[in-house]
Every structure is written in C-alpha cells, then in structure tokens.
Amino acid sequence: MRILNGFYLASFARGILLATVFALLPHAALADDMPMDSTLTNIAQTKTIKIGYRVDEPPFSYAVQGKATGYSVDLCLRVVDGIKKYLYLDELNVVFIPVTTATRFPLIRNRGIDLECAATTNNRERRELAEFSYPHFVTFTRFVALKRTGITRLADLAGRSVSASSGTINIEQLNEANMRMKLNISVVLKKVNQEAFESVANGNVSAFVMDDILLAGLVASSPNPSEFILSDDRLSLPEPYGLMMPPGQLAFKRVVNEQLETIFTQGEINAIYDKWFLSPIPPDGVNLHYPMSQSLKMILSQPKEYLE
Numbered sequence: 522m523r524i525l526n527g528f529y530l531a532s533f534a535r536g537i538l539l540a541t542v543f544a545l546l547p548h549a550a551l552a553d554d555m556p557m558d559s560t561l562t563n564i565a566q567t568k569t570i571k572i573g574y575r576v577d578e579p580p581f582s583y584a585v586q587g588k589a590t591g592y593s594v595d596l597c598l599r600v601v602d603g604i605k606k607y608l609y610l611d612e613l614n615v616v617f618i619p620v621t622t623a624t625r626f627p628l629i630r631n632r633g634i635d636l637e638c639a640a641t642t643n644n645r646e647r648r649e650l651a652e653f654s655y656p657h658f659v660t661f662t663r664f665v666a667l668k669r670t671g672i673t674r675l676a677d678l679a680g681r682s683v684s685a686s687s688g689t690i691n692i693e694q695l696n697e698a699n700m701r702m703k704l705n706i707s708v709v710l711k712k713v714n715q716e717a718f719e720s721v722a723n724g725n726v727s728a729f730v731m732d733d734i735l736l737a738g739l740v741a742s743s744p745n746p747s748e749f750i751l752s753d754d755r756l757s758l759p760e761p762y763g764l765m766m767p768p769g770q771l772a773f774k775r776v777v778n779e780q781l782e783t784i785f786t787q788g789e790i791n792a793i794y795d796k797w798f799l800s801p802i803p804p805d806g807v808n809l810h811y812p813m814s815q816s817l818k819m820i821l822s823q824p825k826e827y828l829e
Contacts, residue, residue, distance in 0.1 A: 560635055560766070560773040565608045572597055573620040573634035573765075577715045579738040580797040581658070581762070582639035585804045589617040589638075592797040596657055596784065597638035597764060599793075603780030621713060622688035626650050629767055636777070637765035640735060642690055643827050644760070652774045655781050655824040656761030659817050662694050663752045664728040665721060665736045672727055675702060675754045681727035682707040684717040694756040695730045714739065721749075730756065734811065741807045759816065761827045778824070785821040 557565075564570050574589040575582040582591040598615070605613040618634050625641065628634045629651050640660075643653040664683065666672040672681075675698055685692045687710050699706045709726050711717035718739045720726045729736070733751060740749045764781075766774055784790050796802075798811040 558770045558772040560632075560770040561604075561608070561776065563632075564604065564613070564635065565610065568610055568612055569614045569616060570601055570604065570636065571616045571618055571634045572601075573618050573625060573628055573637040573639070575621070575639045576619050577713050578640050578735055579742060580802050580809060581735070581738075584619070590803065591638075592793065593638040593640065593657065593762075593764070595793050595796070596781070597636055599784055599789070600636075600764070600777055600780040603783070604776055607776050622686050623712065625688070625765070629765055632767055635767065635773075639765075640732060640762050641765050642732070642760045643763040644690065645829070647690075648828075649768075651768055652766040652770055653763035653827065654766070654774065654777050655785070656763055656820050656827050657781065657785075658734070658762040659759050659814065659820060660732040660734045660762065661755045661759060662691050662730065662757035663733040663736060663755055664730045665718070665740060665749050665751055666728040667721060667724070667748055668750045669748070670727060673750060673753050675704070675752070675756070678706055678728055679704045680706075682709050682725070684709045684711050684720045684726045684729045686711055686714050686717050686731065689731070690760075691730045691732070691756070698756055718743075728752075732760070737809055737811060741809050742805060761820070763827065778826075782824045785824050790821055 572589070574591070574594055576584040578591070580591055581593040582589070584590070601613060601615055618628070620628055620634065620637060620639070625637055625639070629637055640658070643656065647653070664678070672678065683695060683706050685695055685708055692708065692710070695706070695708060698704070699708070709720065711720065714731060714735060717729045717731070721729045722743065736751055740746050740751070743749065764777060766777065784793070794813055798809050798813070801808050
C-alpha cells in the first residue's frame with residue numbers, strides 16, 4: 522500500500538508540475554491553440570536546453586579550446602534567449618554536446634539534443650527525420666583540390682579517388698555524378714571534414730566533396746591556403762542550412778522560428794554575419810572575406826519554411 526501511495530503521490534506531483542508549466546505560457550501561445558510539446562515542456566521543467574554542435578565546421582560550428590563557437594552557435598544562443606523569455610524562466614542552462622555528421626540524426630531523433638546548431642542541409646528526405654528552422658544560409662556542393670594537380674572540373678576526377686564525409690548528402694551527389702558521367706571515381710569516406718580535407722592536402726586523394734562555404738573555411742584556416750582551389754563545377758542546386766529540432770515538435774519549432782524572424786528582419790543578423798564571414802575569426806584570426814549573397818539577403822529578409 523505504501524508503494525501505491527508513493528506512485529500516486531509521484532503522479533500527482535508530476536501533474537502539478539505540468540500544470541504550473543502550462544500556466545507560465547504566454548497568453549498568445551494558448552490563444553492560437555498551439556499546445557506545449559514535449560521539448561518545450563522538458564526545457565521548462567529542467568531549465569536546461571541541449572545544443573548539438575560540430576567541432577570542425579568553421580565558421581558555422583566548431584570548437585576553440587573546447588568551447589563551442591561559430592555563426593550557427595551565435596544564432597542558437599540568441600534563440601535560447603528568446604526561449605527563456607517565452608517560457609518566463611529566470612534561468613536557462615545551455616549544455617553543448619558535440620555531434621558528427623553520422624551521430625546528429627540519431628541524437629536529434631532520440632532527444633539526446635534539443636537543437637542542432639551547425640551547417641545541416643534541409644531537404645525532403647531529412648525532414649522525415651527532423652524538423653528544420655527557417656534557413657540561415659545557402660550553399661552549393663563543390664570539391665576542393667590542390668592547384669598543382671590542375672583539377673578544376675568534375676571530368677578531371679575520372680579514375681581518381683575522392684573523399685567525402687560520412688552521413689552527408691554530398692556523398693549522394695558525388696555518386697550520382699559518378700554514375701551519370703561514368704567517371705569511375707573511388708569514393709573514400711571519412712568521419713569528419715578535417716580528416717577528409719587533410720587527405721587532399723597530403724595527396725592521398727585528389728579531391729574532397731563538400732558544401733562550398735565549409736570548403737572555403739577549411740582552405741582559409743589551412744597553413745597554405747594558396748595551394749588549394751575550389752571547383753568551377755557545382756554538384757547541386759542551392760541548398761539551405763537550417764537549425765535542426767526533434768521530429769514532431771511543432772510548438773518548439775514555431776518558437777525557434779519566431780526568434781529567427783526577429784533576428785533576420787530587424788537587422789541583428791548583419792552584425793552576426795559580418796562577425797563570422799567578413800572579420801578575423803578564432804583561433805588564428807583568419808578572415809573568409811565572404812560577403813552575403815543577394816540570394817541569402819532575399820531569404821533572410823522574408824523568412825519562410827523551406828519545403829522543396
């Protein structure tokens with residue numbers, strides 16, 4: 522009987538806690554019939570949000586002396602401020618969890634992280650695994666090679682070895698081009714971008730296929746940037762990056778998007794962008810000199826969900 526009483530007491534306590542959480546919601550959130558989802562409820566209960574970040578994706582998401590930093594990380598921290606206000610929390614602790622291209626989807630699906638803040642492409646297949654925020658960047662897939670090899674176009678890769686990072690859509694794009702053009706490319710998979718890039722630098726492979734802005738970051742931060750060249754050919758159409766959230770968490774996604782819309786449309790994004798793409802960045806003070814494109818300016822000025 523004591524066990525039963527303990528069970529009912531625990532259930533009653535959880536009910537009171539949930540009722541308190543719902544009572545703290547802004548009235549506007551209740552007015553439009555959007556209930557709390559499990560992610561928002563858990564954040565409110567624990568006063569903690571778990572953010573996934575990469576250790577090797579400058580300038581978006583990387584580690585400097587063990588600390589998460591980058592363009593996407595800055596955006597997420599700004600979003601966290603908005604979530605804290607939305608839930609009327611006096612404090613909201615941020616726990617950073619390193620993820621890779623291979624572990625990010627299992628972690629987001631199994632609630633190991635609440636928000637992934639990196640350079641993750643939003644496409645139809647991935648939207649079956651996770652929710653995505655409004656786009657915060659647009660990129661193309663290209664490859665990087667050593668200048669001295671004379672490799673600049675896809676056709677130049679015929680019969681060569683090319684590296685790619687596990688768990689990326691770049692692999693699919695490379696395989697599609699390989700079959701379509703009958704290039705007989707040998708694809709070499711690597712766990713992280715830095716490892717794939719170093720395979721090019723040391724001559725073990727002829728090229729590394731990845732999002733062009735990430736390649737630009739790796740080249741700029743390398744000991745000898747002038748030794749590398751990005752391909753003329755593109756392996757993709759424009760691809761948007763989004764912050765990634767657990768599947769089905771629509772209330773949480775709405776709150777994230779509301780915060781991003783404020784950042785994008787009220788000018789705050791300009792200072793954040795300039796900090797990471799037009800200024801020296803840690804740890805070595807490299808400047809990417811990568812002005813915001815007109816297409817990105819258009820997307821940020823009128824934020825909307827990407828569903829193509």
